[in-house]
Amino acid sequence: MNWHARMIAAAADFDGAPLLRREFSLESGHGAVTRATLHLTAHGIVEAWLNGRPVSEDLLTPGWSAYEWRLRYADYDVTELLEDTTVLGLALGKGWFGGRLGWAGGGSYYGDSLGAFAQLEVEFEDGATQLVVTDDSWASGPSAVLANDLYDGETIDARRRDEAWKRPGFAGDGWTGVREVEFDTATLTPYIGPRVTRWAALPVQEVTTSPSGRTLVDFGQNLVGWIKVRVQGEAGAEVTIRHAEVLEHGELGTRPLRSAQATDRYILSGGVDEFEPTFTFHGFRYAEIEGWPGELDPADLTAVAIGSELTRIGEFHTSDPLLNQFHENVVWGMRGNFVDVPTDCPQRDERLGWTGDIAAFAPTAAFLYDVDGFLSDWLVDLDLEQKHHDGIVGFVIPDILKKIEQATDFGPVDSTAIWSDAAVWVPWTLYQAYGDDAVLGRQFDSMTAHVRRVESLLSPAGVWDTSFQFGDWLDPDAPPEDPALAKADTGVVATACAFRSATIVAETAKLLGRTEEQAEFEALAARLREAFNAEYVRDGVVKSDCTTVYALAIVFGLLSAADEAFAGDRLSELVAEAGYRISTGFAGTPFITDALTQTGHLDDAYRLLLEKECPSWLYPVxxxxxxxxERWDSMLPDGTINPGEMTSFNHYALGAVADWMHRVVGGLSALEPGYARVLVAPQPGGGLTEAETSLVTPRGPVSVRWTLDGDTLTVEADLPEGVDGVLRLPGEDDRSIGAGHTSAQATVRTASADIIR
Structure with missing residues (x-):
């Protein structure tokens, strides 16, 4: 791009939400306009209009990236919005650039001034081009927004609304000029991933009064977004809406928000007012309403769910209503936390791109939605942050923690297992899901830099038992105040993860024809495997003798055949000893059902999946x-919120088991990257009598359906043209299948439903 625009800021603060405008006329003598394109970005978040008509339905533009080195811009075709005289109007909010970030209480870590950058290119019939750009000729003024912050909410005064600023001829009181802001246009880059949009609207399900007399609204679904309001009352009256995910003993459960206010305030004009706070977002199911004039009509409140625009590609359904609801919970949790970056949670004073969460959840995400662009965009920021941090992949991307003194209690940030392994596991997942090795080529330097950094941290024994580790974070047996205090030895977890990453990088190097790196990482993987067994394995017993260490050792392929068989049996014993309740945290949870299945303990995997007592996947349901x-017991059985300081009711990481559900329960998985060949291999159990799984692959739709009638398993599969696969049924030899419809039956024996349930 040949940039002529400048980054401009309002001459005054205007409550952190200034308006910017430029009126212009189309040049004459060039014929009709053939095309007009607006390139738009901001320091902060920006919304744009041409003569009062919105340029797009995008939200929170330009999102959150590693602003120091990369600021995305959006392109809009605005040909149909131009008139002979036109006003280009921009509204700014704080967003991630200028608002609060993290739990330390600070904000504006990227800069002190909100700014806008716009370049409108108008092309005429005769080939001439007219440019309208942000520069010192623009005007700035106040908006109706009195306060805005992603964590704290938005305050809007309807008495200050004046739509005339968006149209020609406006000369409002209090308007002034602008100033240019120092800005390097070399950081500008187009979006790779999708924009943030509205994707659902939910009506009120119930209005109640709390024990303390407060008005509560329930939308029936924990979501991420805001409440659109229609209200009429006395001019100057204020309506306050505070959001939370749960009720605690009938009152709004705000303690998990920590310092986030999650509160929107609306000052009424005296007429019919509509409010939609697009400069914030909340994680909520419930809202507490104060100051509402007269009787509240539920039709005047609508919950608007927002998130990155993603296409749903994977579906899953079974005969078990609780399991179906759990799967639906996984979907909603993902959508709520995929708001421009893959965050840990959407409600409290955090909402950061924690790398460990997406490392665990990426396979599930890549099945449910097409996340190729979304995660590829985030990986660019991971690579940039890593290059500026000695090869270290930070705890969060974008890495805001580096800007906050004493941001964590974990000591100096260095590479840590699972979290930093996102540099390897996420691009590998995208390649496996969508079959395009371009992501591996783009991320190869990042992948190798991570594993080399880990190699530099190994102890003389060749294992990764140095530096801080999150380990099996949120092990349910850890105390609420210390979620890192897990049963699994952190060195065992870290070394196992290092082996997996080295193995993946070696395979990546082979795919890309990088023979030297292939040899390097194959050798490293071999050394890690040898060191793991020498230091941590004795006659099949893995150090710390708990479910997570066995799950990782089995699934990652660290053990000999004899030790793996022992480990599988020991894992089965431990699962039974725990009463088939969950005993794993972030490290073990994504892998434990696979480890049980792989070692011949499918019934145990089903019993674990379908357990309803706490801790379990179905207990929250x-x-x-x-x-x-976030926690297996975020809410205790008596309806009290977990006493830990860190408690969220919308975290997707522990939903990573849905990947196993799709492959093993549903029976649909890839034999080759991108589903060029498909494995149809349902493994019934748990008393389920049917399941249906479908996926829109890069080569077309694939579906698997099965029913179990007594001991008779009936399987129906459909593959697209050009795709073949393997049908694998219990007790039967593998069978090749081709495109089109396949139907088959087999006799199976599964554990009694009474035993499972």
């Missing part, structure tokens, strides 16, 4: 959850 919780 029995408690009315509509998203996946």
């Amino acid at each position: 029995t408690m009315g959850a509509t998203t996946v919780w």
Whole structure:
């Protein structure tokens, strides 16, 4: 791009939400306009209009990236919006650039001034081009927004609304000029991933009064976005809406928000007012309403769910309503946390791109939605942050923690297992899901830099038992105040993850024809495997003798055949000893059902999956959850919120088991990257009598359906043209299948439903 625009800021603060405008006329003598394109970005978040008509429905533009080195811009075709005289109007909010970030209480870490950058290119019939750009000729003024912050909410004064600023001839009171802001246009880059949009609207399900007399609204679903309001009352009256995910003993459960206010305030004009706070977002199911004039009509409140625009590609359904609800919770949790970056949670004073969460969840995400662009965009920021941090992949991307003194209690940030392994596991997942090795080529330097950094941290024994580790974070047996205090030895977890990453990088190098790196990482993987067994394995017993270490050792392929068989049996014993309740945290949870299945303990995997007592995947469902919780017991059975300081009711990481559900319960998986060949291999159990799984692959739609009638398993599969696969049924030899419809039956024996349930 040949940039002529400048980054401009309002001459005054205007409550952190200034308006910017430029009126212009189309040049004459060039014929009709053939095309007009607006390139738009900001320091902060920006919304744009041409003569009062919105340029797009995008939200929170330009999102959150590693602003120091990369600021994305959006392109809009605005040909149909131009008139002979036109006003280009821009509204700015704080967003991630100028608002609060993290739990330390600070903000504006990227800069002190909100700014806008716009370049409108108008092409005429005769080939001439007219440019309208942000520069010192623009005007700035106040908006109706009195306060805005992603964490704290938005305040809007309807008495200050004046839509005339968007149209020609406006000369409002209090308007002034602008100033240019120092800005390097070399950081500008187009979006790779999708924009943030509205994707659902939910009506009020119930209006109640709390024990303390407060008005509560329930939308029936934990979501991420805001409440659109229609209200009429006395001019100057104020309506306050505070949001939360749960109720605690009938009152709004705000303690998990920590310092986030999550509160929107609306000052009424005296007429019919509509409010939509597009400079913030909240994670909520419930809202507490104060100051509403007269009787509240539920039709005047609509919950608007927002998130990155993603296409749903994977579906899953079974005969078990609780399991179906759990899967739906996984979907909603993902959508709520895929708001421009893959965040840990959407409600409290955090909402950061924690690398460990997406490392665990990426396979599930890549099945449910097409996340190729979304995660590829985020990986660019990971690579940039890593290059400026000695090869270290930080805990969060974008890495805001580096800007906050004493941001964590974990000491100096260095590479850490699972979290930093996102540099390897996420691009590998995208390649496996969509079959395009371009992501591996783009991320190869990042992948190798991570594993080499890990290699530099190994102890003389060749294992990764140095530096801080999150380990099996949120092990349910850890105390609420210390979620890192897990049963699994952190060195065992870290070394296992290092082996997996080295193995993946070696395979990546082979695919890309990088023979030297292939040899390097194959050798490293071999050394890590040898060191792991020498240091941590004795006659099949893995150090710390708990479910997570066995799950990782089995699934990652660290053990000999004899030791793996022992480990599988020991894992089965431990699962039974725990009463088939969950005993794993972030490290073990994505892999434990696969480890049980791989070693011949499918019935145990089903019993674990379908357990309803706490801790378990279905316990939150029995408690009315509509998203996946951060902790297995985020809410205690008596309806009290977990006493830990860190408690969220919308975290997707522990929903990573849905990947196993798709492949093993549903029976649909890839034999080759991008589903060039497909494995149809349902493994019934748990008393389920049917399941249906479908996926829109890069080569077309694939579906698997099965029913179990007594001991008779009936499987129906459909593959697209050009795709073949393997049908694998219990007790039967593998069978090749081709495109089109396949139907088959087999006799199977599964564990009694009574035993499972």
